[in-house]
Amino acid sequence: MLRETVRWLGSSVVLLFVVTGLTFVLVSLAPGDAAKSILSGQSTGYTQEQYEQTRRLLGLDQPLPVQYWHWLENLVHGSLGTDLFNGQPVTEALSGRIVPSLSIILGTVLVSGVLGVWLGITGARRAGWTGRLVDVVSLAGLAMPNFWLALVLVELLAVRIVAFPASGYVSPQTSPAAWLACITLPIVTLSAGAVAVVAKQTRDSMADVLSGEFVTMLRARGLSTVSIVYKHALRNAAVPVVTVLGLLLVNLLSGTVLIESVFAVPGLGQQAVAAGSGHNLPMIEGIAFCFTIVVVAANLLVDLSYRLLNPKARTP
Known part of the structure; x- marks a missing residue:
């Protein structure tokens, strides 16, 4: 019974890593990003400099593995990150x-x-x-x-x-x-x-x-x-x-x-x-x-x- 419980927990952790990691990869492959979505909502357009600055503020300029590692660190501390559009904690938004x-x-x-x-x-x-x-x-x-x-x-x-x-x-x-x-x-x-x-x-x-x-x-x-x-x-x-x-x-x-x-x-x-x-x-x-x-x-x-x-x- 103990062996099967440990096996189940191990497979669950692996599934969590696979799903969340694959989600990061698939989102990165999709055209566009959150910085463009945020700036596109402005009535006046935006420059390339504003776009790069917004990406830095959101942490999107970091390599994908680094972004995923930061997300895992937040998860260990009981946080799912922050909404990029309104700054609300994701756990609060999803609750x-x-x-x-x-x-x-x-x-x-x-x-x-x-x-x-x-x-x-x-x-x-x-x-x-x-x-x-x-x-x-x-x-x-x-x-x-x-x-x-x-x-x-x-x-x-x-x-x-x-x-x-x-x-x-x-x-x-x-x-x-x-x-x-x-x-x-x-x-x-x-x-x-x-x-x-x-x-x-x-x-x-x-x-x-x-x-x-x-x-x-x-x-x-x-x-x-x-x-x-x-x-x-x-x-x-x-x-x-x-x-x-x-x-x-x-x-x-x-x-x-x-x-x-x-x-x-x-x-x-x-x-x-x-x-x-x-x-x-x-x-x-x-x-x-x-x-x-x-x-x-x-x-x-x-x-x-x-x-x-x-x-x-x-x-x-």
């Missing part, structure tokens, strides 16, 4: 944006897991047209573009019926009901394709488990169908489903970027778009760091779920 993004991501995983598993179990238990219906729903959910579905939901449920707000965000501390209303449409949008994937994986896995010999023996012992399905078969079929949910959580980090822009949710995705357009390297690095932490946490949860569902995974 208010983590909750909106995590609300949408975790809400989507929860809805997709519950509905997807239920549809998958229903399709596995009732072969025939029910199983084919699950496949049709899966294909339909995967085929619908998120941005198109978001616009349709806004038109139907925010403009015509006015059941949910079309944009904006309210924190759960201010009003739990308003917070739930604000994240409903983004979660429904992202869950359409996610439910389809989870349902398809659950149905295939459950169908394979239900055809096993131990299920036949349980039926011969007189156990009820509900007990067989939810107490015995689902546990054996849950490992690939947990894998899909873990991958879904990671994929939602990029999926929320577009959805947050459509619904004007002030989350990490919307901040990433703004930071990328302005070449705001400390902000981009801070967001990449937060996303990496989420990926590490998702991998840890998936690994712990494997150990709970499969006792063989606990043995060295």
Whole structure:
């Protein structure tokens, strides 16, 4: 157990270095920089001397490895740097944006897991047209573009019926009901394709488990169908489903970027778009760091779920 924990910590640290280092390289390869973005906002133009001076003030004239080393030094001291445009600490700027993004991501995983598993179990238990219906729903959910579905939901449920707000965000501390209303449409949008994937994986896995010999023996012992399905078969079929949910959580980090822009949710995705357009390297690095932490946490949860569902995974 100790060896595996050390291995997990080592791989997490390596992943952090790879992601943040690669982010530095990719931002440096993009045309333009933060100095040009800042000076371009001035009404009067700028000279080459002003441009070079701004680069020195921002530390952009230093070699890329030196900039990355300074960022790592700040990270060790609990800082993610300073916003190049307004001088605000990155940790302070991102602290208010983590909750909106995590609300949408975790809400989507929860809805997709519950509905997807239920549809998958229903399709596995009732072969025939029910199983084919699950496949049709899966294909339909995967085929619908998120941005198109978001616009349709806004038109139907925010403009015509006015059941949910079309944009904006309210924190759960201010009003739990308003917070739930604000994240409903983004979660429904992202869950359409996610439910389809989870349902398809659950149905295939459950169908394979239900055809096993131990299920036949349980039926011969007189156990009820509900007990067989939810107490015995689902546990054996849950490992690939947990894998899909873990991958879904990671994929939602990029999926929320577009959805947050459509619904004007002030989350990490919307901040990433703004930071990328302005070449705001400390902000981009801070967001990449937060996303990496989420990926590490998702991998840890998936690994712990494997150990709970499969006792063989606990043995060295």
